[in-house]
Amino acid sequence: xxxxxxxxxxxxxxxxxxxxxxxxxxxxxxxxxxxxxxxxxxxxxxxxxxxxxxxxxxxxxxxxxxxxxxxxxxxxxxxxxxxxxxxxxxxxxxxxxxxxxxxxxxxxxxxxxxxxxxxxxxxxxxxxx
Amino acid sequence: xxxxxxxxxxxxxxxxxxxxxxxxxxxxxxxxxxxxxxxxxxxxxxxxxxxxxxxxxxxxxxxxxxxxxxxxxxxxxxxxxxxxxxxxxxxxxxxxxxxxxxxxxxxxxxxxxxxxxxxxxxxxxxxxxxxxxxxxxxxxxxxxxxxxxxxxxxxxxxxxxxxxxxxxxxxxxxxxxxxxxxxxxxxxxxxxxxxxxxxxxxxxxxxxxxxxxxxxxxxxxxxxxxxxxxxxxxxxxxxxxxxxxxxxxxxxxxxxxxxxxxxxxxxxxxxxxxxxxxxxxxxxxxxxxxxxxxxxxxxxxxxxxxxxxxxxxxxxxxxxxxxxxxxxxxxxxxxxxxxxxxxxxxxxxxxxxxxxxxxxxxxxxxxxxxxxxxxxxxxxxxxxxxxxxxxxxxxxxxxxxxxxxxxxxxxxxxxxxxxxxxxxxxxxxxxxxxxxxxxxxxxx
Numbered sequence: 001x002x003x004x005x006x007x008x009x010x011x012x013x014x015x016x017x018x019x020x021x022x023x024x025x026x027x028x029x030x031x032x033x034x035x036x037x038x039x040x041x042x043x044x045x046x047x048x049x050x051x052x053x054x055x056x057x058x059x060x061x062x063x064x065x066x067x068x069x070x071x072x073x074x075x076x077x078x079x080x081x082x083x084x085x086x087x088x089x090x091x092x093x094x095x096x097x098x099x100x101x102x103x104x105x106x107x108x109x110x111x112x113x114x115x116x117x118x119x120x121x122x123x124x125x126x127x128x129x
Numbered sequence: 130x131x132x133x134x135x136x137x138x139x140x141x142x143x144x145x146x147x148x149x150x151x152x153x154x155x156x157x158x159x160x161x162x163x164x165x166x167x168x169x170x171x172x173x174x175x176x177x178x179x180x181x182x183x184x185x186x187x188x189x190x191x192x193x194x195x196x197x198x199x200x201x202x203x204x205x206x207x208x209x210x211x212x213x214x215x216x217x218x219x220x221x222x223x224x225x226x227x228x229x230x231x232x233x234x235x236x237x238x239x240x241x242x243x244x245x246x247x248x249x250x251x252x253x254x255x256x257x258x259x260x261x262x263x264x265x266x267x268x269x270x271x272x273x274x275x276x277x278x279x280x281x282x283x284x285x286x287x288x289x290x291x292x293x294x295x296x297x298x299x300x301x302x303x304x305x306x307x308x309x310x311x312x313x314x315x316x317x318x319x320x321x322x323x324x325x326x327x328x329x330x331x332x333x334x335x336x337x338x339x340x341x342x343x344x345x346x347x348x349x350x351x352x353x354x355x356x357x358x359x360x361x362x363x364x365x366x367x368x369x370x371x372x373x374x375x376x377x378x379x380x381x382x383x384x385x386x387x388x389x390x391x392x393x394x395x396x397x398x399x400x401x402x403x404x405x406x407x408x409x410x411x412x413x414x415x416x417x418x419x420x421x422x423x424x425x426x427x428x429x430x431x432x433x434x435x436x437x438x439x440x441x442x443x444x445x446x447x448x449x450x451x452x453x454x455x456x457x458x459x460x461x462x463x464x465x466x467x468x469x470x471x472x473x474x475x476x477x478x479x480x481x482x483x484x485x486x487x488x489x490x491x492x493x494x495x496x497x498x499x500x501x502x503x504x505x506x507x508x509x510x511x512x513x514x515x516x517x518x519x520x521x522x523x524x525x526x527x528x529x530x531x532x533x534x535x536x537x538x539x540x541x542x543x544x545x546x547x548x549x550x551x552x553x554x555x556x557x558x559x560x561x562x563x564x565x566x567x568x569x570x571x572x573x
Binding site: 011013014015017018019021022023025026028029030032033034035036039041042043044045046047051054056057059063066067069070071073074077080081084085086103106107110113114117121126 | 170173174176177223224225226227228229230231232233234243244247248251252254255278296298299300301302304308311312315316318319322323326329330333334335389394395398399400403492493496497500501504507508511515
């Protein structure tokens with residue numbers, strides 16, 4: 001299996017063009033646009049009031065709980081993708097003798113995730129308090 | 130399984146590569162890298178240009194559609210009749226506008242946010258095939274073997290830009306918007322990916338080109354109609370994709386009635402417009418994925434060429450000699466783009482029709498409804514493929530496609546035969562709900 005870099009030229013070029021545009025456009029704006037800094041202009045917007053306290057405050061933990069819950073599902077999905085791509089095709093990576101075993105293993109794996117999901121629901125993780 | 134040698138063949142025999150080989154006077158089988166490089170350059174230029182232009186077009190379209198839905202006109206002045214140059218004028222204004230960075234902002238993160246959002250949304254187009262083999266990656270019949278996965282992965286980097294913008298701005302509104310966006314994106318990624326798995330299981334491939342090529346022929350070959358699970362998966366995917374693009378009714382990150390402007394409160398000028406280019410590019414990208422996975426890709430749904438007795442593959446019909454330029458593929462790409470525009474229009478339509486949800490409603494819709502539904506769809510389609518399909522055969526798609534067609538015809542007939550007047554005097558609308566005469570405003 002030889003590696004042919006030419007297949008990836010378009011990807012490299014695309015990245016260069018997109019990142020180049022992302023850099024060049026604000027640079028143009030920097031050259032054209034006026035720049036006159038005043039203290040009031042630099043104040044964070046707080047609906048016309050003077051800002052009270054720092055914006056980087058403690059944040060509600062429920063966002064993190066949900067993020068952690070979803071990380072579990074994200075990892076689960078990573079396992080499912082290769083299986084989904086090779087499940088039905090003939091002559092795929094999975095030998096045909098193991099196909100049924102792999103199929104039921106994936107179903108069992110999903111069942112464990114479903115049990116965890118129901119447990120989390122019963123425990124009240126999904127209540128937005 | 131895709132082999133490097135095949136990819137090498139593809140890039141060496143691509144349409145644009147052949148065009149440049151012909152242009153440079155090189156023989157057909159020459160191994161010089163220049164035609165390939167030039168072809169790559171042109172393909173990339175066309176793609177970036179198309180994405181940027183379509184973003185400009187969608188911004189104008191959104192304002193016009195919003196105007197019509199809210200019974201006003203939208204932009205009318207710039208560029209003549211329909212205000213079609215309005216976005217260009219706005220772009221020039223944004224370019225010459227002062228670029229403010231607030232005092233409390235984290236300067237590096239504040240600058241980095243828009244770039245990451247922009248690059249994340251635009252790089253998804255690398256793997257989006259517009260017609261058979263028309264991707265930036267592999268200008269030939271080349272296939273991106275993991276196209277779907279690549280697009281989902283790259284699109285979800287957009288959220289980093291939003292979080293950085295929200296956190297780096299040093300404003301409370303921005304922080305709220307950024308955190309909401311983070312929770313929402315992390316949540317909606319899961320049902321979206323699970324719904325994407327449904328056609329992947331059916332096709333047995335993550336290659337978008339291959340999935341779309343499987344749906345050639347009549348419209349009942351499209352994966353939407355294949356079985357009940359794919360049908361529901363299409364709607365679930367589209368809902369999640371709307372949320373993942375942070376479009377209304379899920380646009381909690383920039384809820385202007387609560388958070389001023391959410392994560393981009395402190396942005397001005399060109400940096401601000403980068404977020405919007407990213408949003409509209411992402412809208413087109415998710416619509417493209419929906420079309421490729423469920424909606425038949427670049428196939429018209431009516432096998433016109435077969436009916437008139439030509440080769441079934443449109444790309445093989447209108448082929449110049451020596452495979453220089455493939456007009457059939459260009460027509461297919463046009464069909465694909467029109468289908469994507471229809472879905473983008475639906476997203477715009479939904480935005481201006483439905484009210485915004487609350488953040489807890491948004492999150493609970495995802496966790497308690499969309500996640501179990503999409504899990505069920507994924508399981509159901511894998512079981513259907515293994516157990517139901519061998520017995521039921523291939524006939525279910527005719528039933529589903531027929532029912533959908535009949536319901537579309539009935540709806541269209543009802544819509545177009547119902548007379549209607551808008552409350553504004555003097556403007557007649559072609560269709561819509563009937564408004565009783567006592568509620569319309571009389572012209573004085």
